[in-house]
Amino acid sequence: MLDIKFIRNNPEKVKQGCAKKQVKVDIDLLLELDKQRREIMIILDEFRAKKNKASKDIVAAKDKKDKKKIISEMRKIDKQSDKTKKQFQKIEKEYKKLMLLVPNLPFDDVPVGKSDADNKVLQEVGEKIKFDFKNKDYLEIAENLDLIDIKRAAKVSGSRFGYLKNEAVLLEFALVNFVFNTVLKKGFAPVAPPVMIKSEIMEAMGYIATKEDLAERYFFEKDNLFLVGTAEQSIGPMHKDEIFAQKELPKRYVAFSTCFREEAGSYGKDTRGILRVHQFDKIEMFSFCEPEKSKEEHEFFLNLEEKLMKELNLPYQVVKNCSGDMAFPTASQYDIETWIPSENKYRETHSTSNCTDFQARRLNIRYKDSKTQKLEFVHTVNGTAFAIGRTLIAIIENYQQKDGSVLIPKVLQKYIGKNKIG
RNA sequence: GGAGAGGUCGCAUAGUGGCCGAGUGCCCCGUCUUGGAAAGGCGGUAUACCGCAAGGUAUCGAGGGUUCGAAUCCCUCCCUCUCCGCCA
Numbered sequence: 001m002l003d004i005k006f007i008r009n010n011p012e013k014v015k016q017g018c019a020k021k022q023v024k025v026d027i028d029l030l031l032e033l034d035k036q037r038r039e040i041m042i043i044l045d046e047f048r049a050k051k052n053k054a055s056k057d058i059v060a061a062k063d064k065k066d067k068k069k070i071i072s073e074m075r076k077i078d079k080q081s082d083k084t085k086k087q088f089q090k091i092e093k094e095y096k097k098l099m100l101l102v103p104n105l106p107f108d109d110v111p112v113g114k115s116d117a118d119n120k121v122l123q124e125v126g127e128k129i130k131f132d133f134k135n136k137d138y139l140e141i142a143e144n145l146d147l148i149d150i151k152r153a154a155k156v157s158g159s160r161f162g163y164l165k166n167e168a169v170l171l172e173f174a175l176v177n178f179v180f181n182t183v184l185k186k187g188f189a190p191v192a193p194p195v196m197i198k199s200e201i202m203e204a205m206g207y208i209a210t211k212e213d214l215a216e217r218y219f220f221e222k223d224n225l226f227l228v229g230t231a232e233q234s235i236g237p238m239h240k241d242e243i244f245a246q247k248e249l250p251k252r253y254v255a256f257s258t259c260f261r262e263e264a265g266s267y268g269k270d271t272r273g274i275l276r277v278h279q280f281d282k283i284e285m286f287s288f289c290e291p292e293k294s295k296e297e298h299e300f301f302l303n304l305e306e307k308l309m310k311e312l313n314l315p316y317q318v319v320k321n322c323s324g325d326m327a328f329p330t331a332s333q334y335d336i337e338t339w340i341p342s343e344n345k346y347r348e349t350h351s352t353s354n355c356t357d358f359q360a361r362r363l364n365i366r367y368k369d370s371k372t373q374k375l376e377f378v379h380t381v382n383g384t385a386f387a388i389g390r391t392l393i394a395i396i397e398n399y400q401q402k403d404g405s406v407l408i409p410k411v412l413q414k415y416i417g418k419n420k421i422g
Numbered sequence: 423g424g425a426g427a428g429g430u431c432g433c434a435u436a437g438u439g440g441c442c443g444a445g446u447g448c449c450c451c452g453u454c455u456u457g458g459a460a461a462g463g464c465g466g467u468a469u470a471c472c473g474c475a476a477g478g479u480a481u482c483g484a485g486g487g488u489u490c491g492a493a494u495c496c497c498u499c500c501c502u503c504u505c506c507g508c509c510a
Contacts, residue, residue: 041472075490
């Protein structure tokens with residue numbers, strides 16, 4: 001949520017920001033509703049002030065006749081104020097609805113663009129392996145080594161599901177341990193969060209504002225619960241309605257969770273294997289920090305992601321997402337794309353976002369400035385440590401050997417107790 | 423799933439229709455005392471919105487209702503706890 005005062009003072013900037021983000025929302029209507037609701041609010045406050053005063057007069061009045069007189073007057077006023085109240089509630093409801101449709105605005109340095117095609121590559125890191133044999137794609141290797149079973153998953157769950165088996169599972173837990181050992185030193189608290197969250201929480205996190213977003217989510221109507229698409233959606237609201245002391249910040253979490261995505265808008269896209277599935281496990285980092293430090297924290301997250309990638313020795317590129325490819329609550333975003341030899345291209349494996357105070361405002365998460373003693377909204381930053389499925393794909397493809405086996409990345413070997421699969 | 427109890431200002435509690443935005447204790451902050459501290463004394467201590475301001479309004483889990491007036495009464499929902507059942 002944006003600050004209505006900011007929208008009032010910078011309507012053109014907000015409109016431009018929405019346009020850059022490819023979000024259609026009627027800012028003029030919003031401002032008109034805002035104006036109306038404030039006008040009515042003043043009238044309503046006057047009614048209430050009158051009523052409050054009358055209440056005191058009733059108590060103070062000694063004479064019964066006086067009391068009756070005041071009470072009958074108040075009955076009349078009540079009818080008017082009820083009308084005003086109804087009017088106010090109607091406008092307020094529309095106003096709030098519209099407010100929720102306004103996305104976070106991109107920073108000025110975010111490249112303007114429509115889709116991921118307009119993202120800007122910042123740098124390529126690591127050397128793409130040149131195979132001296134005909135390299136295979138990960139699924140073929142994984143099926144040969146009995147690491148991934150799509151066929152049986154289709155039988156049991158349908159398309160876009162997969163069983164991980166044998167060393168793939170060991171690799172998953174190795175990655176989890178590797179990440180935890182790395183980031184716990186940086187002050188992250190580990191969390192295994194709920195993966196079902198209330199609809200109002202999903203809304204506050206800014207992930208069901210658009211039709212596309214909504215279509216992407218799994219929802220249990222009878223329980224009013226959404227399945228999370230990322231642990232971010234469960235970690236952010238942990239501190240809803242809370243106030244941090246300044247010294248507690250940055251408050252960092254690293255969460256392991258399963259993630260659920262409908263992939264409704266991707267029919268026919270990446271239908272093979274486990275690249276794009278309805279369910280996958282992911283380790284996600286999240287931070288609540290001071291407003292002035294969120295850019296720094298965002299860079300820190302990107303650096304951590306790169307550090308993890310470098311330790312796995314996987315070639316990747318860093319991408320600065322364009323305005324149209326950023327999520328609704330995001331002001332600035334980087335993706336890391338990892339080299340997939342069989343496709344001869346980089347594929348998205350990581351994403352880190354600075355959501356500024358957009359989520360904190362909706363969730364009412366603040367901190368007390370130790371100098372001014374004032375309450376301010378925190379900023380939230382999130383980032384992928386590893387999306388397990390896609391990381392497995394990258395490992396299998398980049399570490400494959402001529403004989404069909406797969407080497408295990410050095411930093412993971414100690415968790416598995418061997419250096420090779422197959 | 424069945425039966426019951428309950429949700430008040432950071433915490434603990436008081437408060438059963440007007441004297442309650444709300445008392446008390448603890449915590450915290452300031453201050454006095456001290457070489458310094460503890461103890462003690464005194465004072466302070468919610469947030470949001472509207473307004474240039476004075477000030478006004480709202481908030482006792484959430485939302486509705488009754489009433490001139492609701493923390494207090496009624497309804498719905500959410501959450502917590504206890505016992506029973508089921509269960510990893």
